[in-house]
Amino acid sequence: xxxxxxxxxxxxxxxxxxxxxxxxxxxxxxxxxxxxxxxxxxxxxxxxxxxxxxxxxxxxxxxxxxxxxxxxxxxxxxxx
Amino acid sequence: xxxxxxxxxxxxxxxxxxxxxxxxxxxxxxxxxxxxxxxxxxxxxxxxxxxxxxxxxxxxxxxxxxxxxxxxxxxxxxxxxxxxxxxxxxxxxxxxxxxxxxxxxxxxxxxxxxxxxxxxxxxxxxxxxxxxxxxxxxxxxxxxxxxxxxxxxxxxxxxxxxxxxxxxxxxxxxxxxxxxxxxxxxxxxxxxxxxxxxxxxxxxxxxxxxxxxxxxxxxxxxxxxxxxxxxxxxxxxxxxxxxxxxxxxxxxxxxxxxxxxxxxxxxxxxxxxxxxxxxxxxxxxxxxxxxxxxxxxxxxxxxxxxxxxxxxxxxxxxxxxxxxxxxxxxxxxxxxxxxxxxxxxxxxxxxxxxxxxxxxxxxxxxxxxxxxxxxxxxxxxxxxxxxxxxx
Numbered sequence: 001x002x003x004x005x006x007x008x009x010x011x012x013x014x015x016x017x018x019x020x021x022x023x024x025x026x027x028x029x030x031x032x033x034x035x036x037x038x039x040x041x042x043x044x045x046x047x048x049x050x051x052x053x054x055x056x057x058x059x060x061x062x063x064x065x066x067x068x069x070x071x072x073x074x075x076x077x078x079x080x
Numbered sequence: 081x082x083x084x085x086x087x088x089x090x091x092x093x094x095x096x097x098x099x100x101x102x103x104x105x106x107x108x109x110x111x112x113x114x115x116x117x118x119x120x121x122x123x124x125x126x127x128x129x130x131x132x133x134x135x136x137x138x139x140x141x142x143x144x145x146x147x148x149x150x151x152x153x154x155x156x157x158x159x160x161x162x163x164x165x166x167x168x169x170x171x172x173x174x175x176x177x178x179x180x181x182x183x184x185x186x187x188x189x190x191x192x193x194x195x196x197x198x199x200x201x202x203x204x205x206x207x208x209x210x211x212x213x214x215x216x217x218x219x220x221x222x223x224x225x226x227x228x229x230x231x232x233x234x235x236x237x238x239x240x241x242x243x244x245x246x247x248x249x250x251x252x253x254x255x256x257x258x259x260x261x262x263x264x265x266x267x268x269x270x271x272x273x274x275x276x277x278x279x280x281x282x283x284x285x286x287x288x289x290x291x292x293x294x295x296x297x298x299x300x301x302x303x304x305x306x307x308x309x310x311x312x313x314x315x316x317x318x319x320x321x322x323x324x325x326x327x328x329x330x331x332x333x334x335x336x337x338x339x340x341x342x343x344x345x346x347x348x349x350x351x352x353x354x355x356x357x358x359x360x361x362x363x364x365x366x367x368x369x370x371x372x373x374x375x376x377x378x379x380x381x382x383x384x385x386x387x388x389x390x391x392x393x394x395x396x397x398x399x400x401x402x403x404x405x406x407x408x409x410x411x412x413x414x415x416x417x418x419x420x421x422x423x424x425x426x427x428x429x430x431x432x433x434x435x436x437x438x439x440x441x442x443x444x445x446x447x448x449x450x451x452x453x454x455x456x457x458x459x460x461x462x463x464x465x466x467x468x469x470x471x
Contacts, residue, residue, distance in 0.1 A: 006323075008314055009243045010273050018316075049266040053325040058263070074314065074325060076268045077243040079276040080130045080218040080286070 001026055001067035003033065009075040011050075014042045024065065030054065031061040033071060051076075087303070089115035090144060096188055100142055108304040114142060118188075120301045123147040123210040125198055125226050127174040129276070129286030130216030130240045130293060132164035137294035138214075139182040139189045143301070146182060146189055147210060150174040151197040157388065161283035198222060200345035203229040212297045214238045216290065218276060220267045221348035227252060227260035228345055231336050236309070238297045240289040243273070245282050245317040247289035250308050250327070251296055253336070257309035262330040267352040271433055277386055277426065278405070285317050360439040361432070362447040364422060366455040372422060372447070373398050379420040379447070384408060384434045389426060393453065405430045408437060417443060424449035424456075 005020040012018045015037075022036055030052050037043045051074040052059050065071065092100070092115060103109040109117075122143050124131045127150040138146055154162070154169045154177050162174075169177035175193035182191050194206055198217075203225055207213060213235050215226045223241070230237035230253040237252040239260060252259045292313075299305045312325045334342045364372055372379060381400040383390060390402045403411050405425070415421060421443055425431040428451045435448040449456070 008316070009246045045272065047266070047268050047272060051263055051265075056323070056325055058325060058327045072314075072323065072325060074248075074263070074312065075243075076220065076264050076273055077241040077246065077248055078218060078220045078223055078273060079242040079279075079281055080126050080128055080216045080240070 001028075001065070003065050003067075003069045003071050005033070005037070006070065006072040007075075008073070009077050011043075011046070011073045011075045014045055015040070016042070026067075028065055029061065030059050030063045030065065030071070033065060034061075037073075046073075087116050087301075088119040090118040091115060092118065093188075096142065099186070099188070103141070109302060113302045113304070117142045117298065117301055118144045120212070121145040121147070121210045122212045122214060122297055122301075123149065123207060124214045124216055125149045125222070126216030126218060127162075127164055127178040128152075128158065128216060128218060129161045129242060129281065130290040131178075131214070132162045133287045133290035134214050134216060134238075134240075134294040134297070135164055135178060135182055136185060137291055138297060139186045139191075141294070141298055142186065142188060143298070144190065145192060147192040147194065147206070148175045148178050149194040149196070149198050149206060150178075151195060156392065157277075161281060161286050163287070198225060198229075200225060200347065203345060204233060207233045207235060210235065212236050212238060212300055214240075214293050214297055216240065216293070220273075221352045223260060224267065224351060225345065225348045228335055228342070231259050232343075232345070236300055236307075238293045238300070240286075240293040242276075242281050242286050242289055244279055245285060247285055247315040247317070248312060249289050249292045249296070249315070250312040251300070252309070254300075254307060254309035256329060258327045258329040259333060259336045261335050262333050263312060263327050265330070265333075270353040274406075277389065278430075282317060285315075288315065288317070358432075358436050358439060360446065361435045362445075363450045364447040365450055366458070369398070369422070369449060369456060372420075375420075377419045379422045380416050382415060382421055382423045382431075382434070383425070383453075384423060384430050385425050385453075393457075395424065395453065395456070400424070405434055408434050412441060415443070420445040420447065422447045422449060424452055426452045427454050428452040 002023050007015045038046050053072040100114050120143050124135050127148045153173050154165045156170050164181050165177045173195050175195045179191040207229050213230050236254045239252050240249045296308050312327050314323045331338045383400045383402045384405040423431040423435045432448045435446045438446045
């Protein structure tokens with residue numbers, strides 16, 4: 001299955017793009033997606049805890065993904 | 081706010097009725113709403129990029145009391161986005177400059193100033209008596225501190241944050257809503273997210289986000305519309321696109337969950353790893369700097385700020401050399417190993433990180449200038465080189 005990953009701010013900079021298509025085995029969870037992303041170049045710097053929204057709802061590491069899901073990685077941002 | 085008792089109101093004077101005419105005709109505001117705003121107290125933590133537009137709109141809207149918390153003075157590099165302050169205010173405390181500007185915008189508003197850093201020791205006292213807190217801080221320890229103090233005080237936290245061309249806005253700490261920790265359960269590793277000085281921030285972006293914070297704060301005070309509680313908005317200014325993410329309260333949240341494990345404020349610098357004590361690194365007080373530089377062999381004085389900060393003021397008269405933080409790992413050959421090294425930055429946290437890196441790389445005499453060049457200026461030994469106008 002394929003999921004569409006949206007990246008913002010520092011995560012976008014690590015990935016070099018705001019949008020990635022990722023192929024995963026069926027019934028993979030968010031944790032497996034993050035592990036796959038950490039294998040891609042500078043995304044290895046993704047922190048242990050990443051806030052994730054699946055189809056615009058906050059999701060847990062164990063949330064099961066489905067083909068076509070939109071997964072947004074929400075970066076911590078502190079500027080003011 | 082107590083949902084039993086009607087929210088307090090303060091009657092309007094004739095001049096105020098004229099000033100707020102465009103509010104008074106709105107069914108959602110009217111006389112009753114405007115009188116509620118006059119009775120309301122909002123605390124702005126940070127009078128910078130976000131606090132500026134938020135404060136200006138809250139003052140213009142007639143919020144009765146505005147509190148400003150900020151330890152800093154206005155710097156020339158602030159003015160590109162911090163529209164509360166003008167050119168003449170450079171060098172003036174932000175809370176004083178802010179009070180003057182807000183009073184000029186609306187003399188009916190009372191401004192309370194707290195010229196200090198918000199800390200675990202003072203946050204609960206400062207927050208007491210306010211109805212809503214607007215988070216316009218600029219670092220992770222302060223964001224967790226504002227969140228925790230809001231949850232423990234039962235105050236809504238109108239959150240905004242910016243990075244380069246992107247912003248976030250939400251409302252945390254509302255009844256049954258999530259808190260900042262429900263969204264960001266752990267702080268990012270130190271050094272992952274650059275600050276505004278290093279990364280830059282587009283000036284009008286905090287204008288958009290800070291104005292959204294003012295809007296949400298006023299809606300909360302009026303009790304109208306749908307608040308952003310439970311929804312995070314992420315704004316991409318380059319694409320001009322807003323994305324909404326639903327965030328629920330985390331029942332396992334250590335702070336606002338069903339069985340909270342944290343019932344007081346903690347050490348947020350340590351929590352965020354910003355100042356984990358490193359026994360290999362000496363902390364040099366600003367008053368000790370001149371003496372340390374007179375010792376033999378003369379220490380190598382390393383400035384790890386950005387070039388534009390160096391242009392503003394620096395310690396070149398003491399022999400300082402500029403290597404911005406991010407370039408240090410690739411330029412270690414420029415840092416001698418046969419002399420003590422003293423590292424400094426603006427306020428002491430970037431330099432602490434570099435000092436840790438140097439210790440890691442085998443430098444055996446490394447000191448961090450505590451409080452940075454700001455503390456040197458405060459200690460009555462002003463950084464003497466000013467390169468403005470030079471090329």
